[in-house]
Amino acid sequence: MEQRTNVIYCPLLRQNINIIYEDNHLIAADKPCGVLSQGDYSGAATLPDSIRHYLKTKYGKPGNVFLGVIHRLDREVSGLIVFAKTSKAAARLSEQIRDRRFVKTLIKHQGYSVISAHPEAKEARLSFRIIGRQAKFCGVEINLHTGRHHQIRVQFASRGNPIAGDRLYGSLSAPEIFGKQGIALHAYSLRFTHPISKEILSIHTPLPVFLKLDLPA
Numbered sequence: 001m002e003q004r005t006n007v008i009y010c011p012l013l014r015q016n017i018n019i020i021y022e023d024n025h026l027i028a029a030d031k032p033c034g035v036l037s038q039g040d041y042s043g044a045a046t047l048p049d050s051i052r053h054y055l056k057t058k059y060g061k062p063g064n065v066f067l068g069v070i071h072r073l074d075r076e077v078s079g080l081i082v083f084a085k086t087s088k089a090a091a092r093l094s095e096q097i098r099d100r101r102f103v104k105t106l107i108k109h110q111g112y113s114v115i116s117a118h119p120e121a122k123e124a125r126l127s128f129r130i131i132g133r134q135a136k137f138c139g140v141e142i143n144l145h146t147g148r149h150h151q152i153r154v155q156f157a158s159r160g161n162p163i164a165g166d167r168l169y170g171s172l173s174a175p176e177i178f179g180k181q182g183i184a185l186h187a188y189s190l191r192f193t194h195p196i197s198k199e200i201l202s203i204h205t206p207l208p209v210f211l212k213l214d215l216p217a
Contacts, residue, residue, distance in 0.1 A: 010050035017050060020080060021203050025089040025196050027051060027067075028082040030205045033182030037072035037081060051083055070094060071102070074150065076166070079106065079187025080205055084195070092195035097147070105189035106142045106152065107131075107207060108163050124148040124155060137164060152185060 006019040018030040029051060031037065036046040052065040067083050068090025084090035096102045125145040132139040138161070142152055150169075156162060157169035164171055164184040171183075189204045 008054055010054065012045040012050045012053055013047075017047070017054075018205070019054075020205055021082075021201070025084065025086055026082055026093075026194070026201075027055070027085060028080055028190070028203050031073055031078055031081050031187075033076055033078040033208075036075050038069060047081065048083065055085070068093070071097060071104070071147065073187055074153075074185075076181055076183045077106075077185045077187065078182065078208055079185075080104075080190050080203060081187075082190055082192075082203070089195040093192065096192055096195075100145060101192065103189075103191040104144050104147075104187055105191075106144070106185060106187050108140050108142060108152065108156070108185045124151045126152065126155065153183075 004021075006022070007016050008019055009015075010017050013035060015032065017032070019027065020030055021028040029047060031047050036042075036044055038048065039046055048067055048069055052067050055061060055067070056065045066087065067085065068087065070082060070084055070090060070093045073079060073081060082093070084093055093102070123146060126142055127145065128140050128142040130138055131141050140156075144151065148154075153163055153166055153169050157166070157171075162169045162171035166183040166185075186205075186208055188207060189202065191200070191202045193199070194201050
């Protein structure tokens with residue numbers, strides 16, 4: 001699988017977006033922090049809106065453009081999101097997510113959902129490794145095994161290590177670095193089976209500037 005980054009301007013978002021991978025069935029984009037993965041009460045433009053506009057313009061498609069939203073990232077989180085361009089691809093990717101065969105890796109600096117023992121609470125699992133330290137910050141690589149609401153943010157904050165800039169869950173660290181709508185959490189890698197060719201795809205993005213605090217690999 002050859003990965004080529006294509007930078008496009010999204011007039012709906014009024015900013016550039018990196019298209020990391022595209023073929024006839026899939027398209028993967030690098031979502032900036034502060035951009036919505038799906039619509040909400042605010043009515044703000046979303047990444048799917050912009051990808052549909054891009055596809056409609058690029059291919060001269062009449063009418064509505066199909067785009068399957070397979071997974072999401074919190075508005076404050078940046079990084080990779082893959083969309084399906086056909087209903088068949090959407091169904092097969094959704095099945096991989098349900099079967100936990102869709103691997104998402106995130107990088108964070110640590111510096112409402114809650115932890116609960118209620119019998120009806122849903123299990124939330126992840127694994128992580130520390131990849132570097134600098135002053136009061138710690139770089140952590142995280143692999144998600146479940147995809148619960150605000151899972152990473154809640155689990156690390158519950159242990160006294162909130163993500164830097166995540167004021168919702170108690171971080172007081174360097175909010176000026178990330179702006180009003182960003183935190184130090186970035187989805188940099190996705191690994192899954194192509195829904196049509198069955199090829200194993202491994203897609204990644206560079207780390208954003210705010211996560212490059214001279215952390216050793």
